Amino acid sequence: MSETSTESPARILVVDDDPTVAEVVTGYLERSGYEVQRAGDGRAALHLFAARRPDLVVLDLMLPGVDGLEVCRRLRATEAGRDLPVVMLTAKGDEEDRILGLEVGADDYVTKPFSPRELVLRVRSVLRRSGPGAAAASGPASAGARLRAGDLEVDRSARRAFRAGRELALTLREFDLLAFLLQHPGTxxxxxxxxxxxxxxxxxxxSTVTVHVRRLREKIERDPGAPELISTVWGVGYRFDPAPTAGGTS
Structure with a gap:
């Protein structure tokens, strides 16, 4: 039994055309305290999403008709689905399929065959970082709810980000990554x-990190092909270099 809580259980939409997989995943999630809806194809998933927005989607890549990639694209194209957590399932071990899933906006993925317990842990982790306590958990309290660097601003409490006053359409992980980098400039x-x-x-x-850095650059850099804010330090990793404020020196 899950622990008693006064809060409503998180709603999860499981999308998989394999009834056995869907049943097993649903059983584990329900035993972990989640409310689960199931869809056997992409069109049904989009209909259920529109009817009652879930808190997270477990989405199979290989679906009949509208496949998982297209479902994810369509979700991300809506305001309600822009920052919806998506954990993608793929039966293929091919790296290209995993990259495609991340490119269209999946926050995480699990490769079949997988342990249902591992999937529950992934779901729990993603929900924890997207819930009301995410802002407090994502960094030290001294960092404050609002982060600024040049014309970039992140409101961690509202989970909204802006550049030059214009709101950025960021997914869950893109937001987390940007907020983290703004907390540690020059590192x-x-x-x-x-x-x-x-x-x-x-x-x-x-490659999950690599893809998310690339996607984030496309949204915050003036020229993603020649990034100025998120620099690649070859052989080491990535560094955030704040842009000078208007009127500052370059």
């Missing part, structure tokens, strides 16, 4: 450390 972080401190995992595919 070089290896991908392994970013995986641990932003994703909360001591293990995982480091």
């Amino acid at each position: 070089v972080f290896p991908r392994e450390e970013l995986m641990q401190r932003v994703w909360g995992w001591d293990f995982g595919d480091l």
Whole structure:
């Protein structure tokens, strides 16, 4: 039994066309205290999302009709689905499929065959970092709820980010990554450390970090091909270099 709580259980949408996998995943999630809805294809998933927005989606990559990649794209194209946590399932071990899933906006992924317990841990981790306590958990209290660097501003309490006054459309992990980098300007972080401190995992595919850095650059850099804010320190990792404020020296 899950621990007693006065809060409503998180709602999870499980999308998988394999009834056995969907049933096992649903059982483990429900026993962990989550409220679960199931969809067997992409169209049904989009319909359920529109009818009642879940708190997280467990999304199979290989679906009949509208596949998981297209479902994720469509979710991300809506305001309600912009920062919706998505954990993608893929039956393929091919790196290209994992990269595609991350490129279209998945926050995390699990490769089939997988341990249902591992999936529950991933779901719990993603929800923990997207819930009301995420801002407090993502860094030291002294960092404050608002972070600024040049014309970039992050409101950790509201989970909103702006550049030059214009709100940025960031996914859950993109927001976490940007907030973390703004807290540590000028510090070089290896991908392994970013995986641990932003994703909360001591293990995982480091290409997850690479893809998220690339996606974040596309949203905050004036020229993503020649980044000025998030620099690659070859052989080490990434460093955030704050842009000078308007009227400052370059």
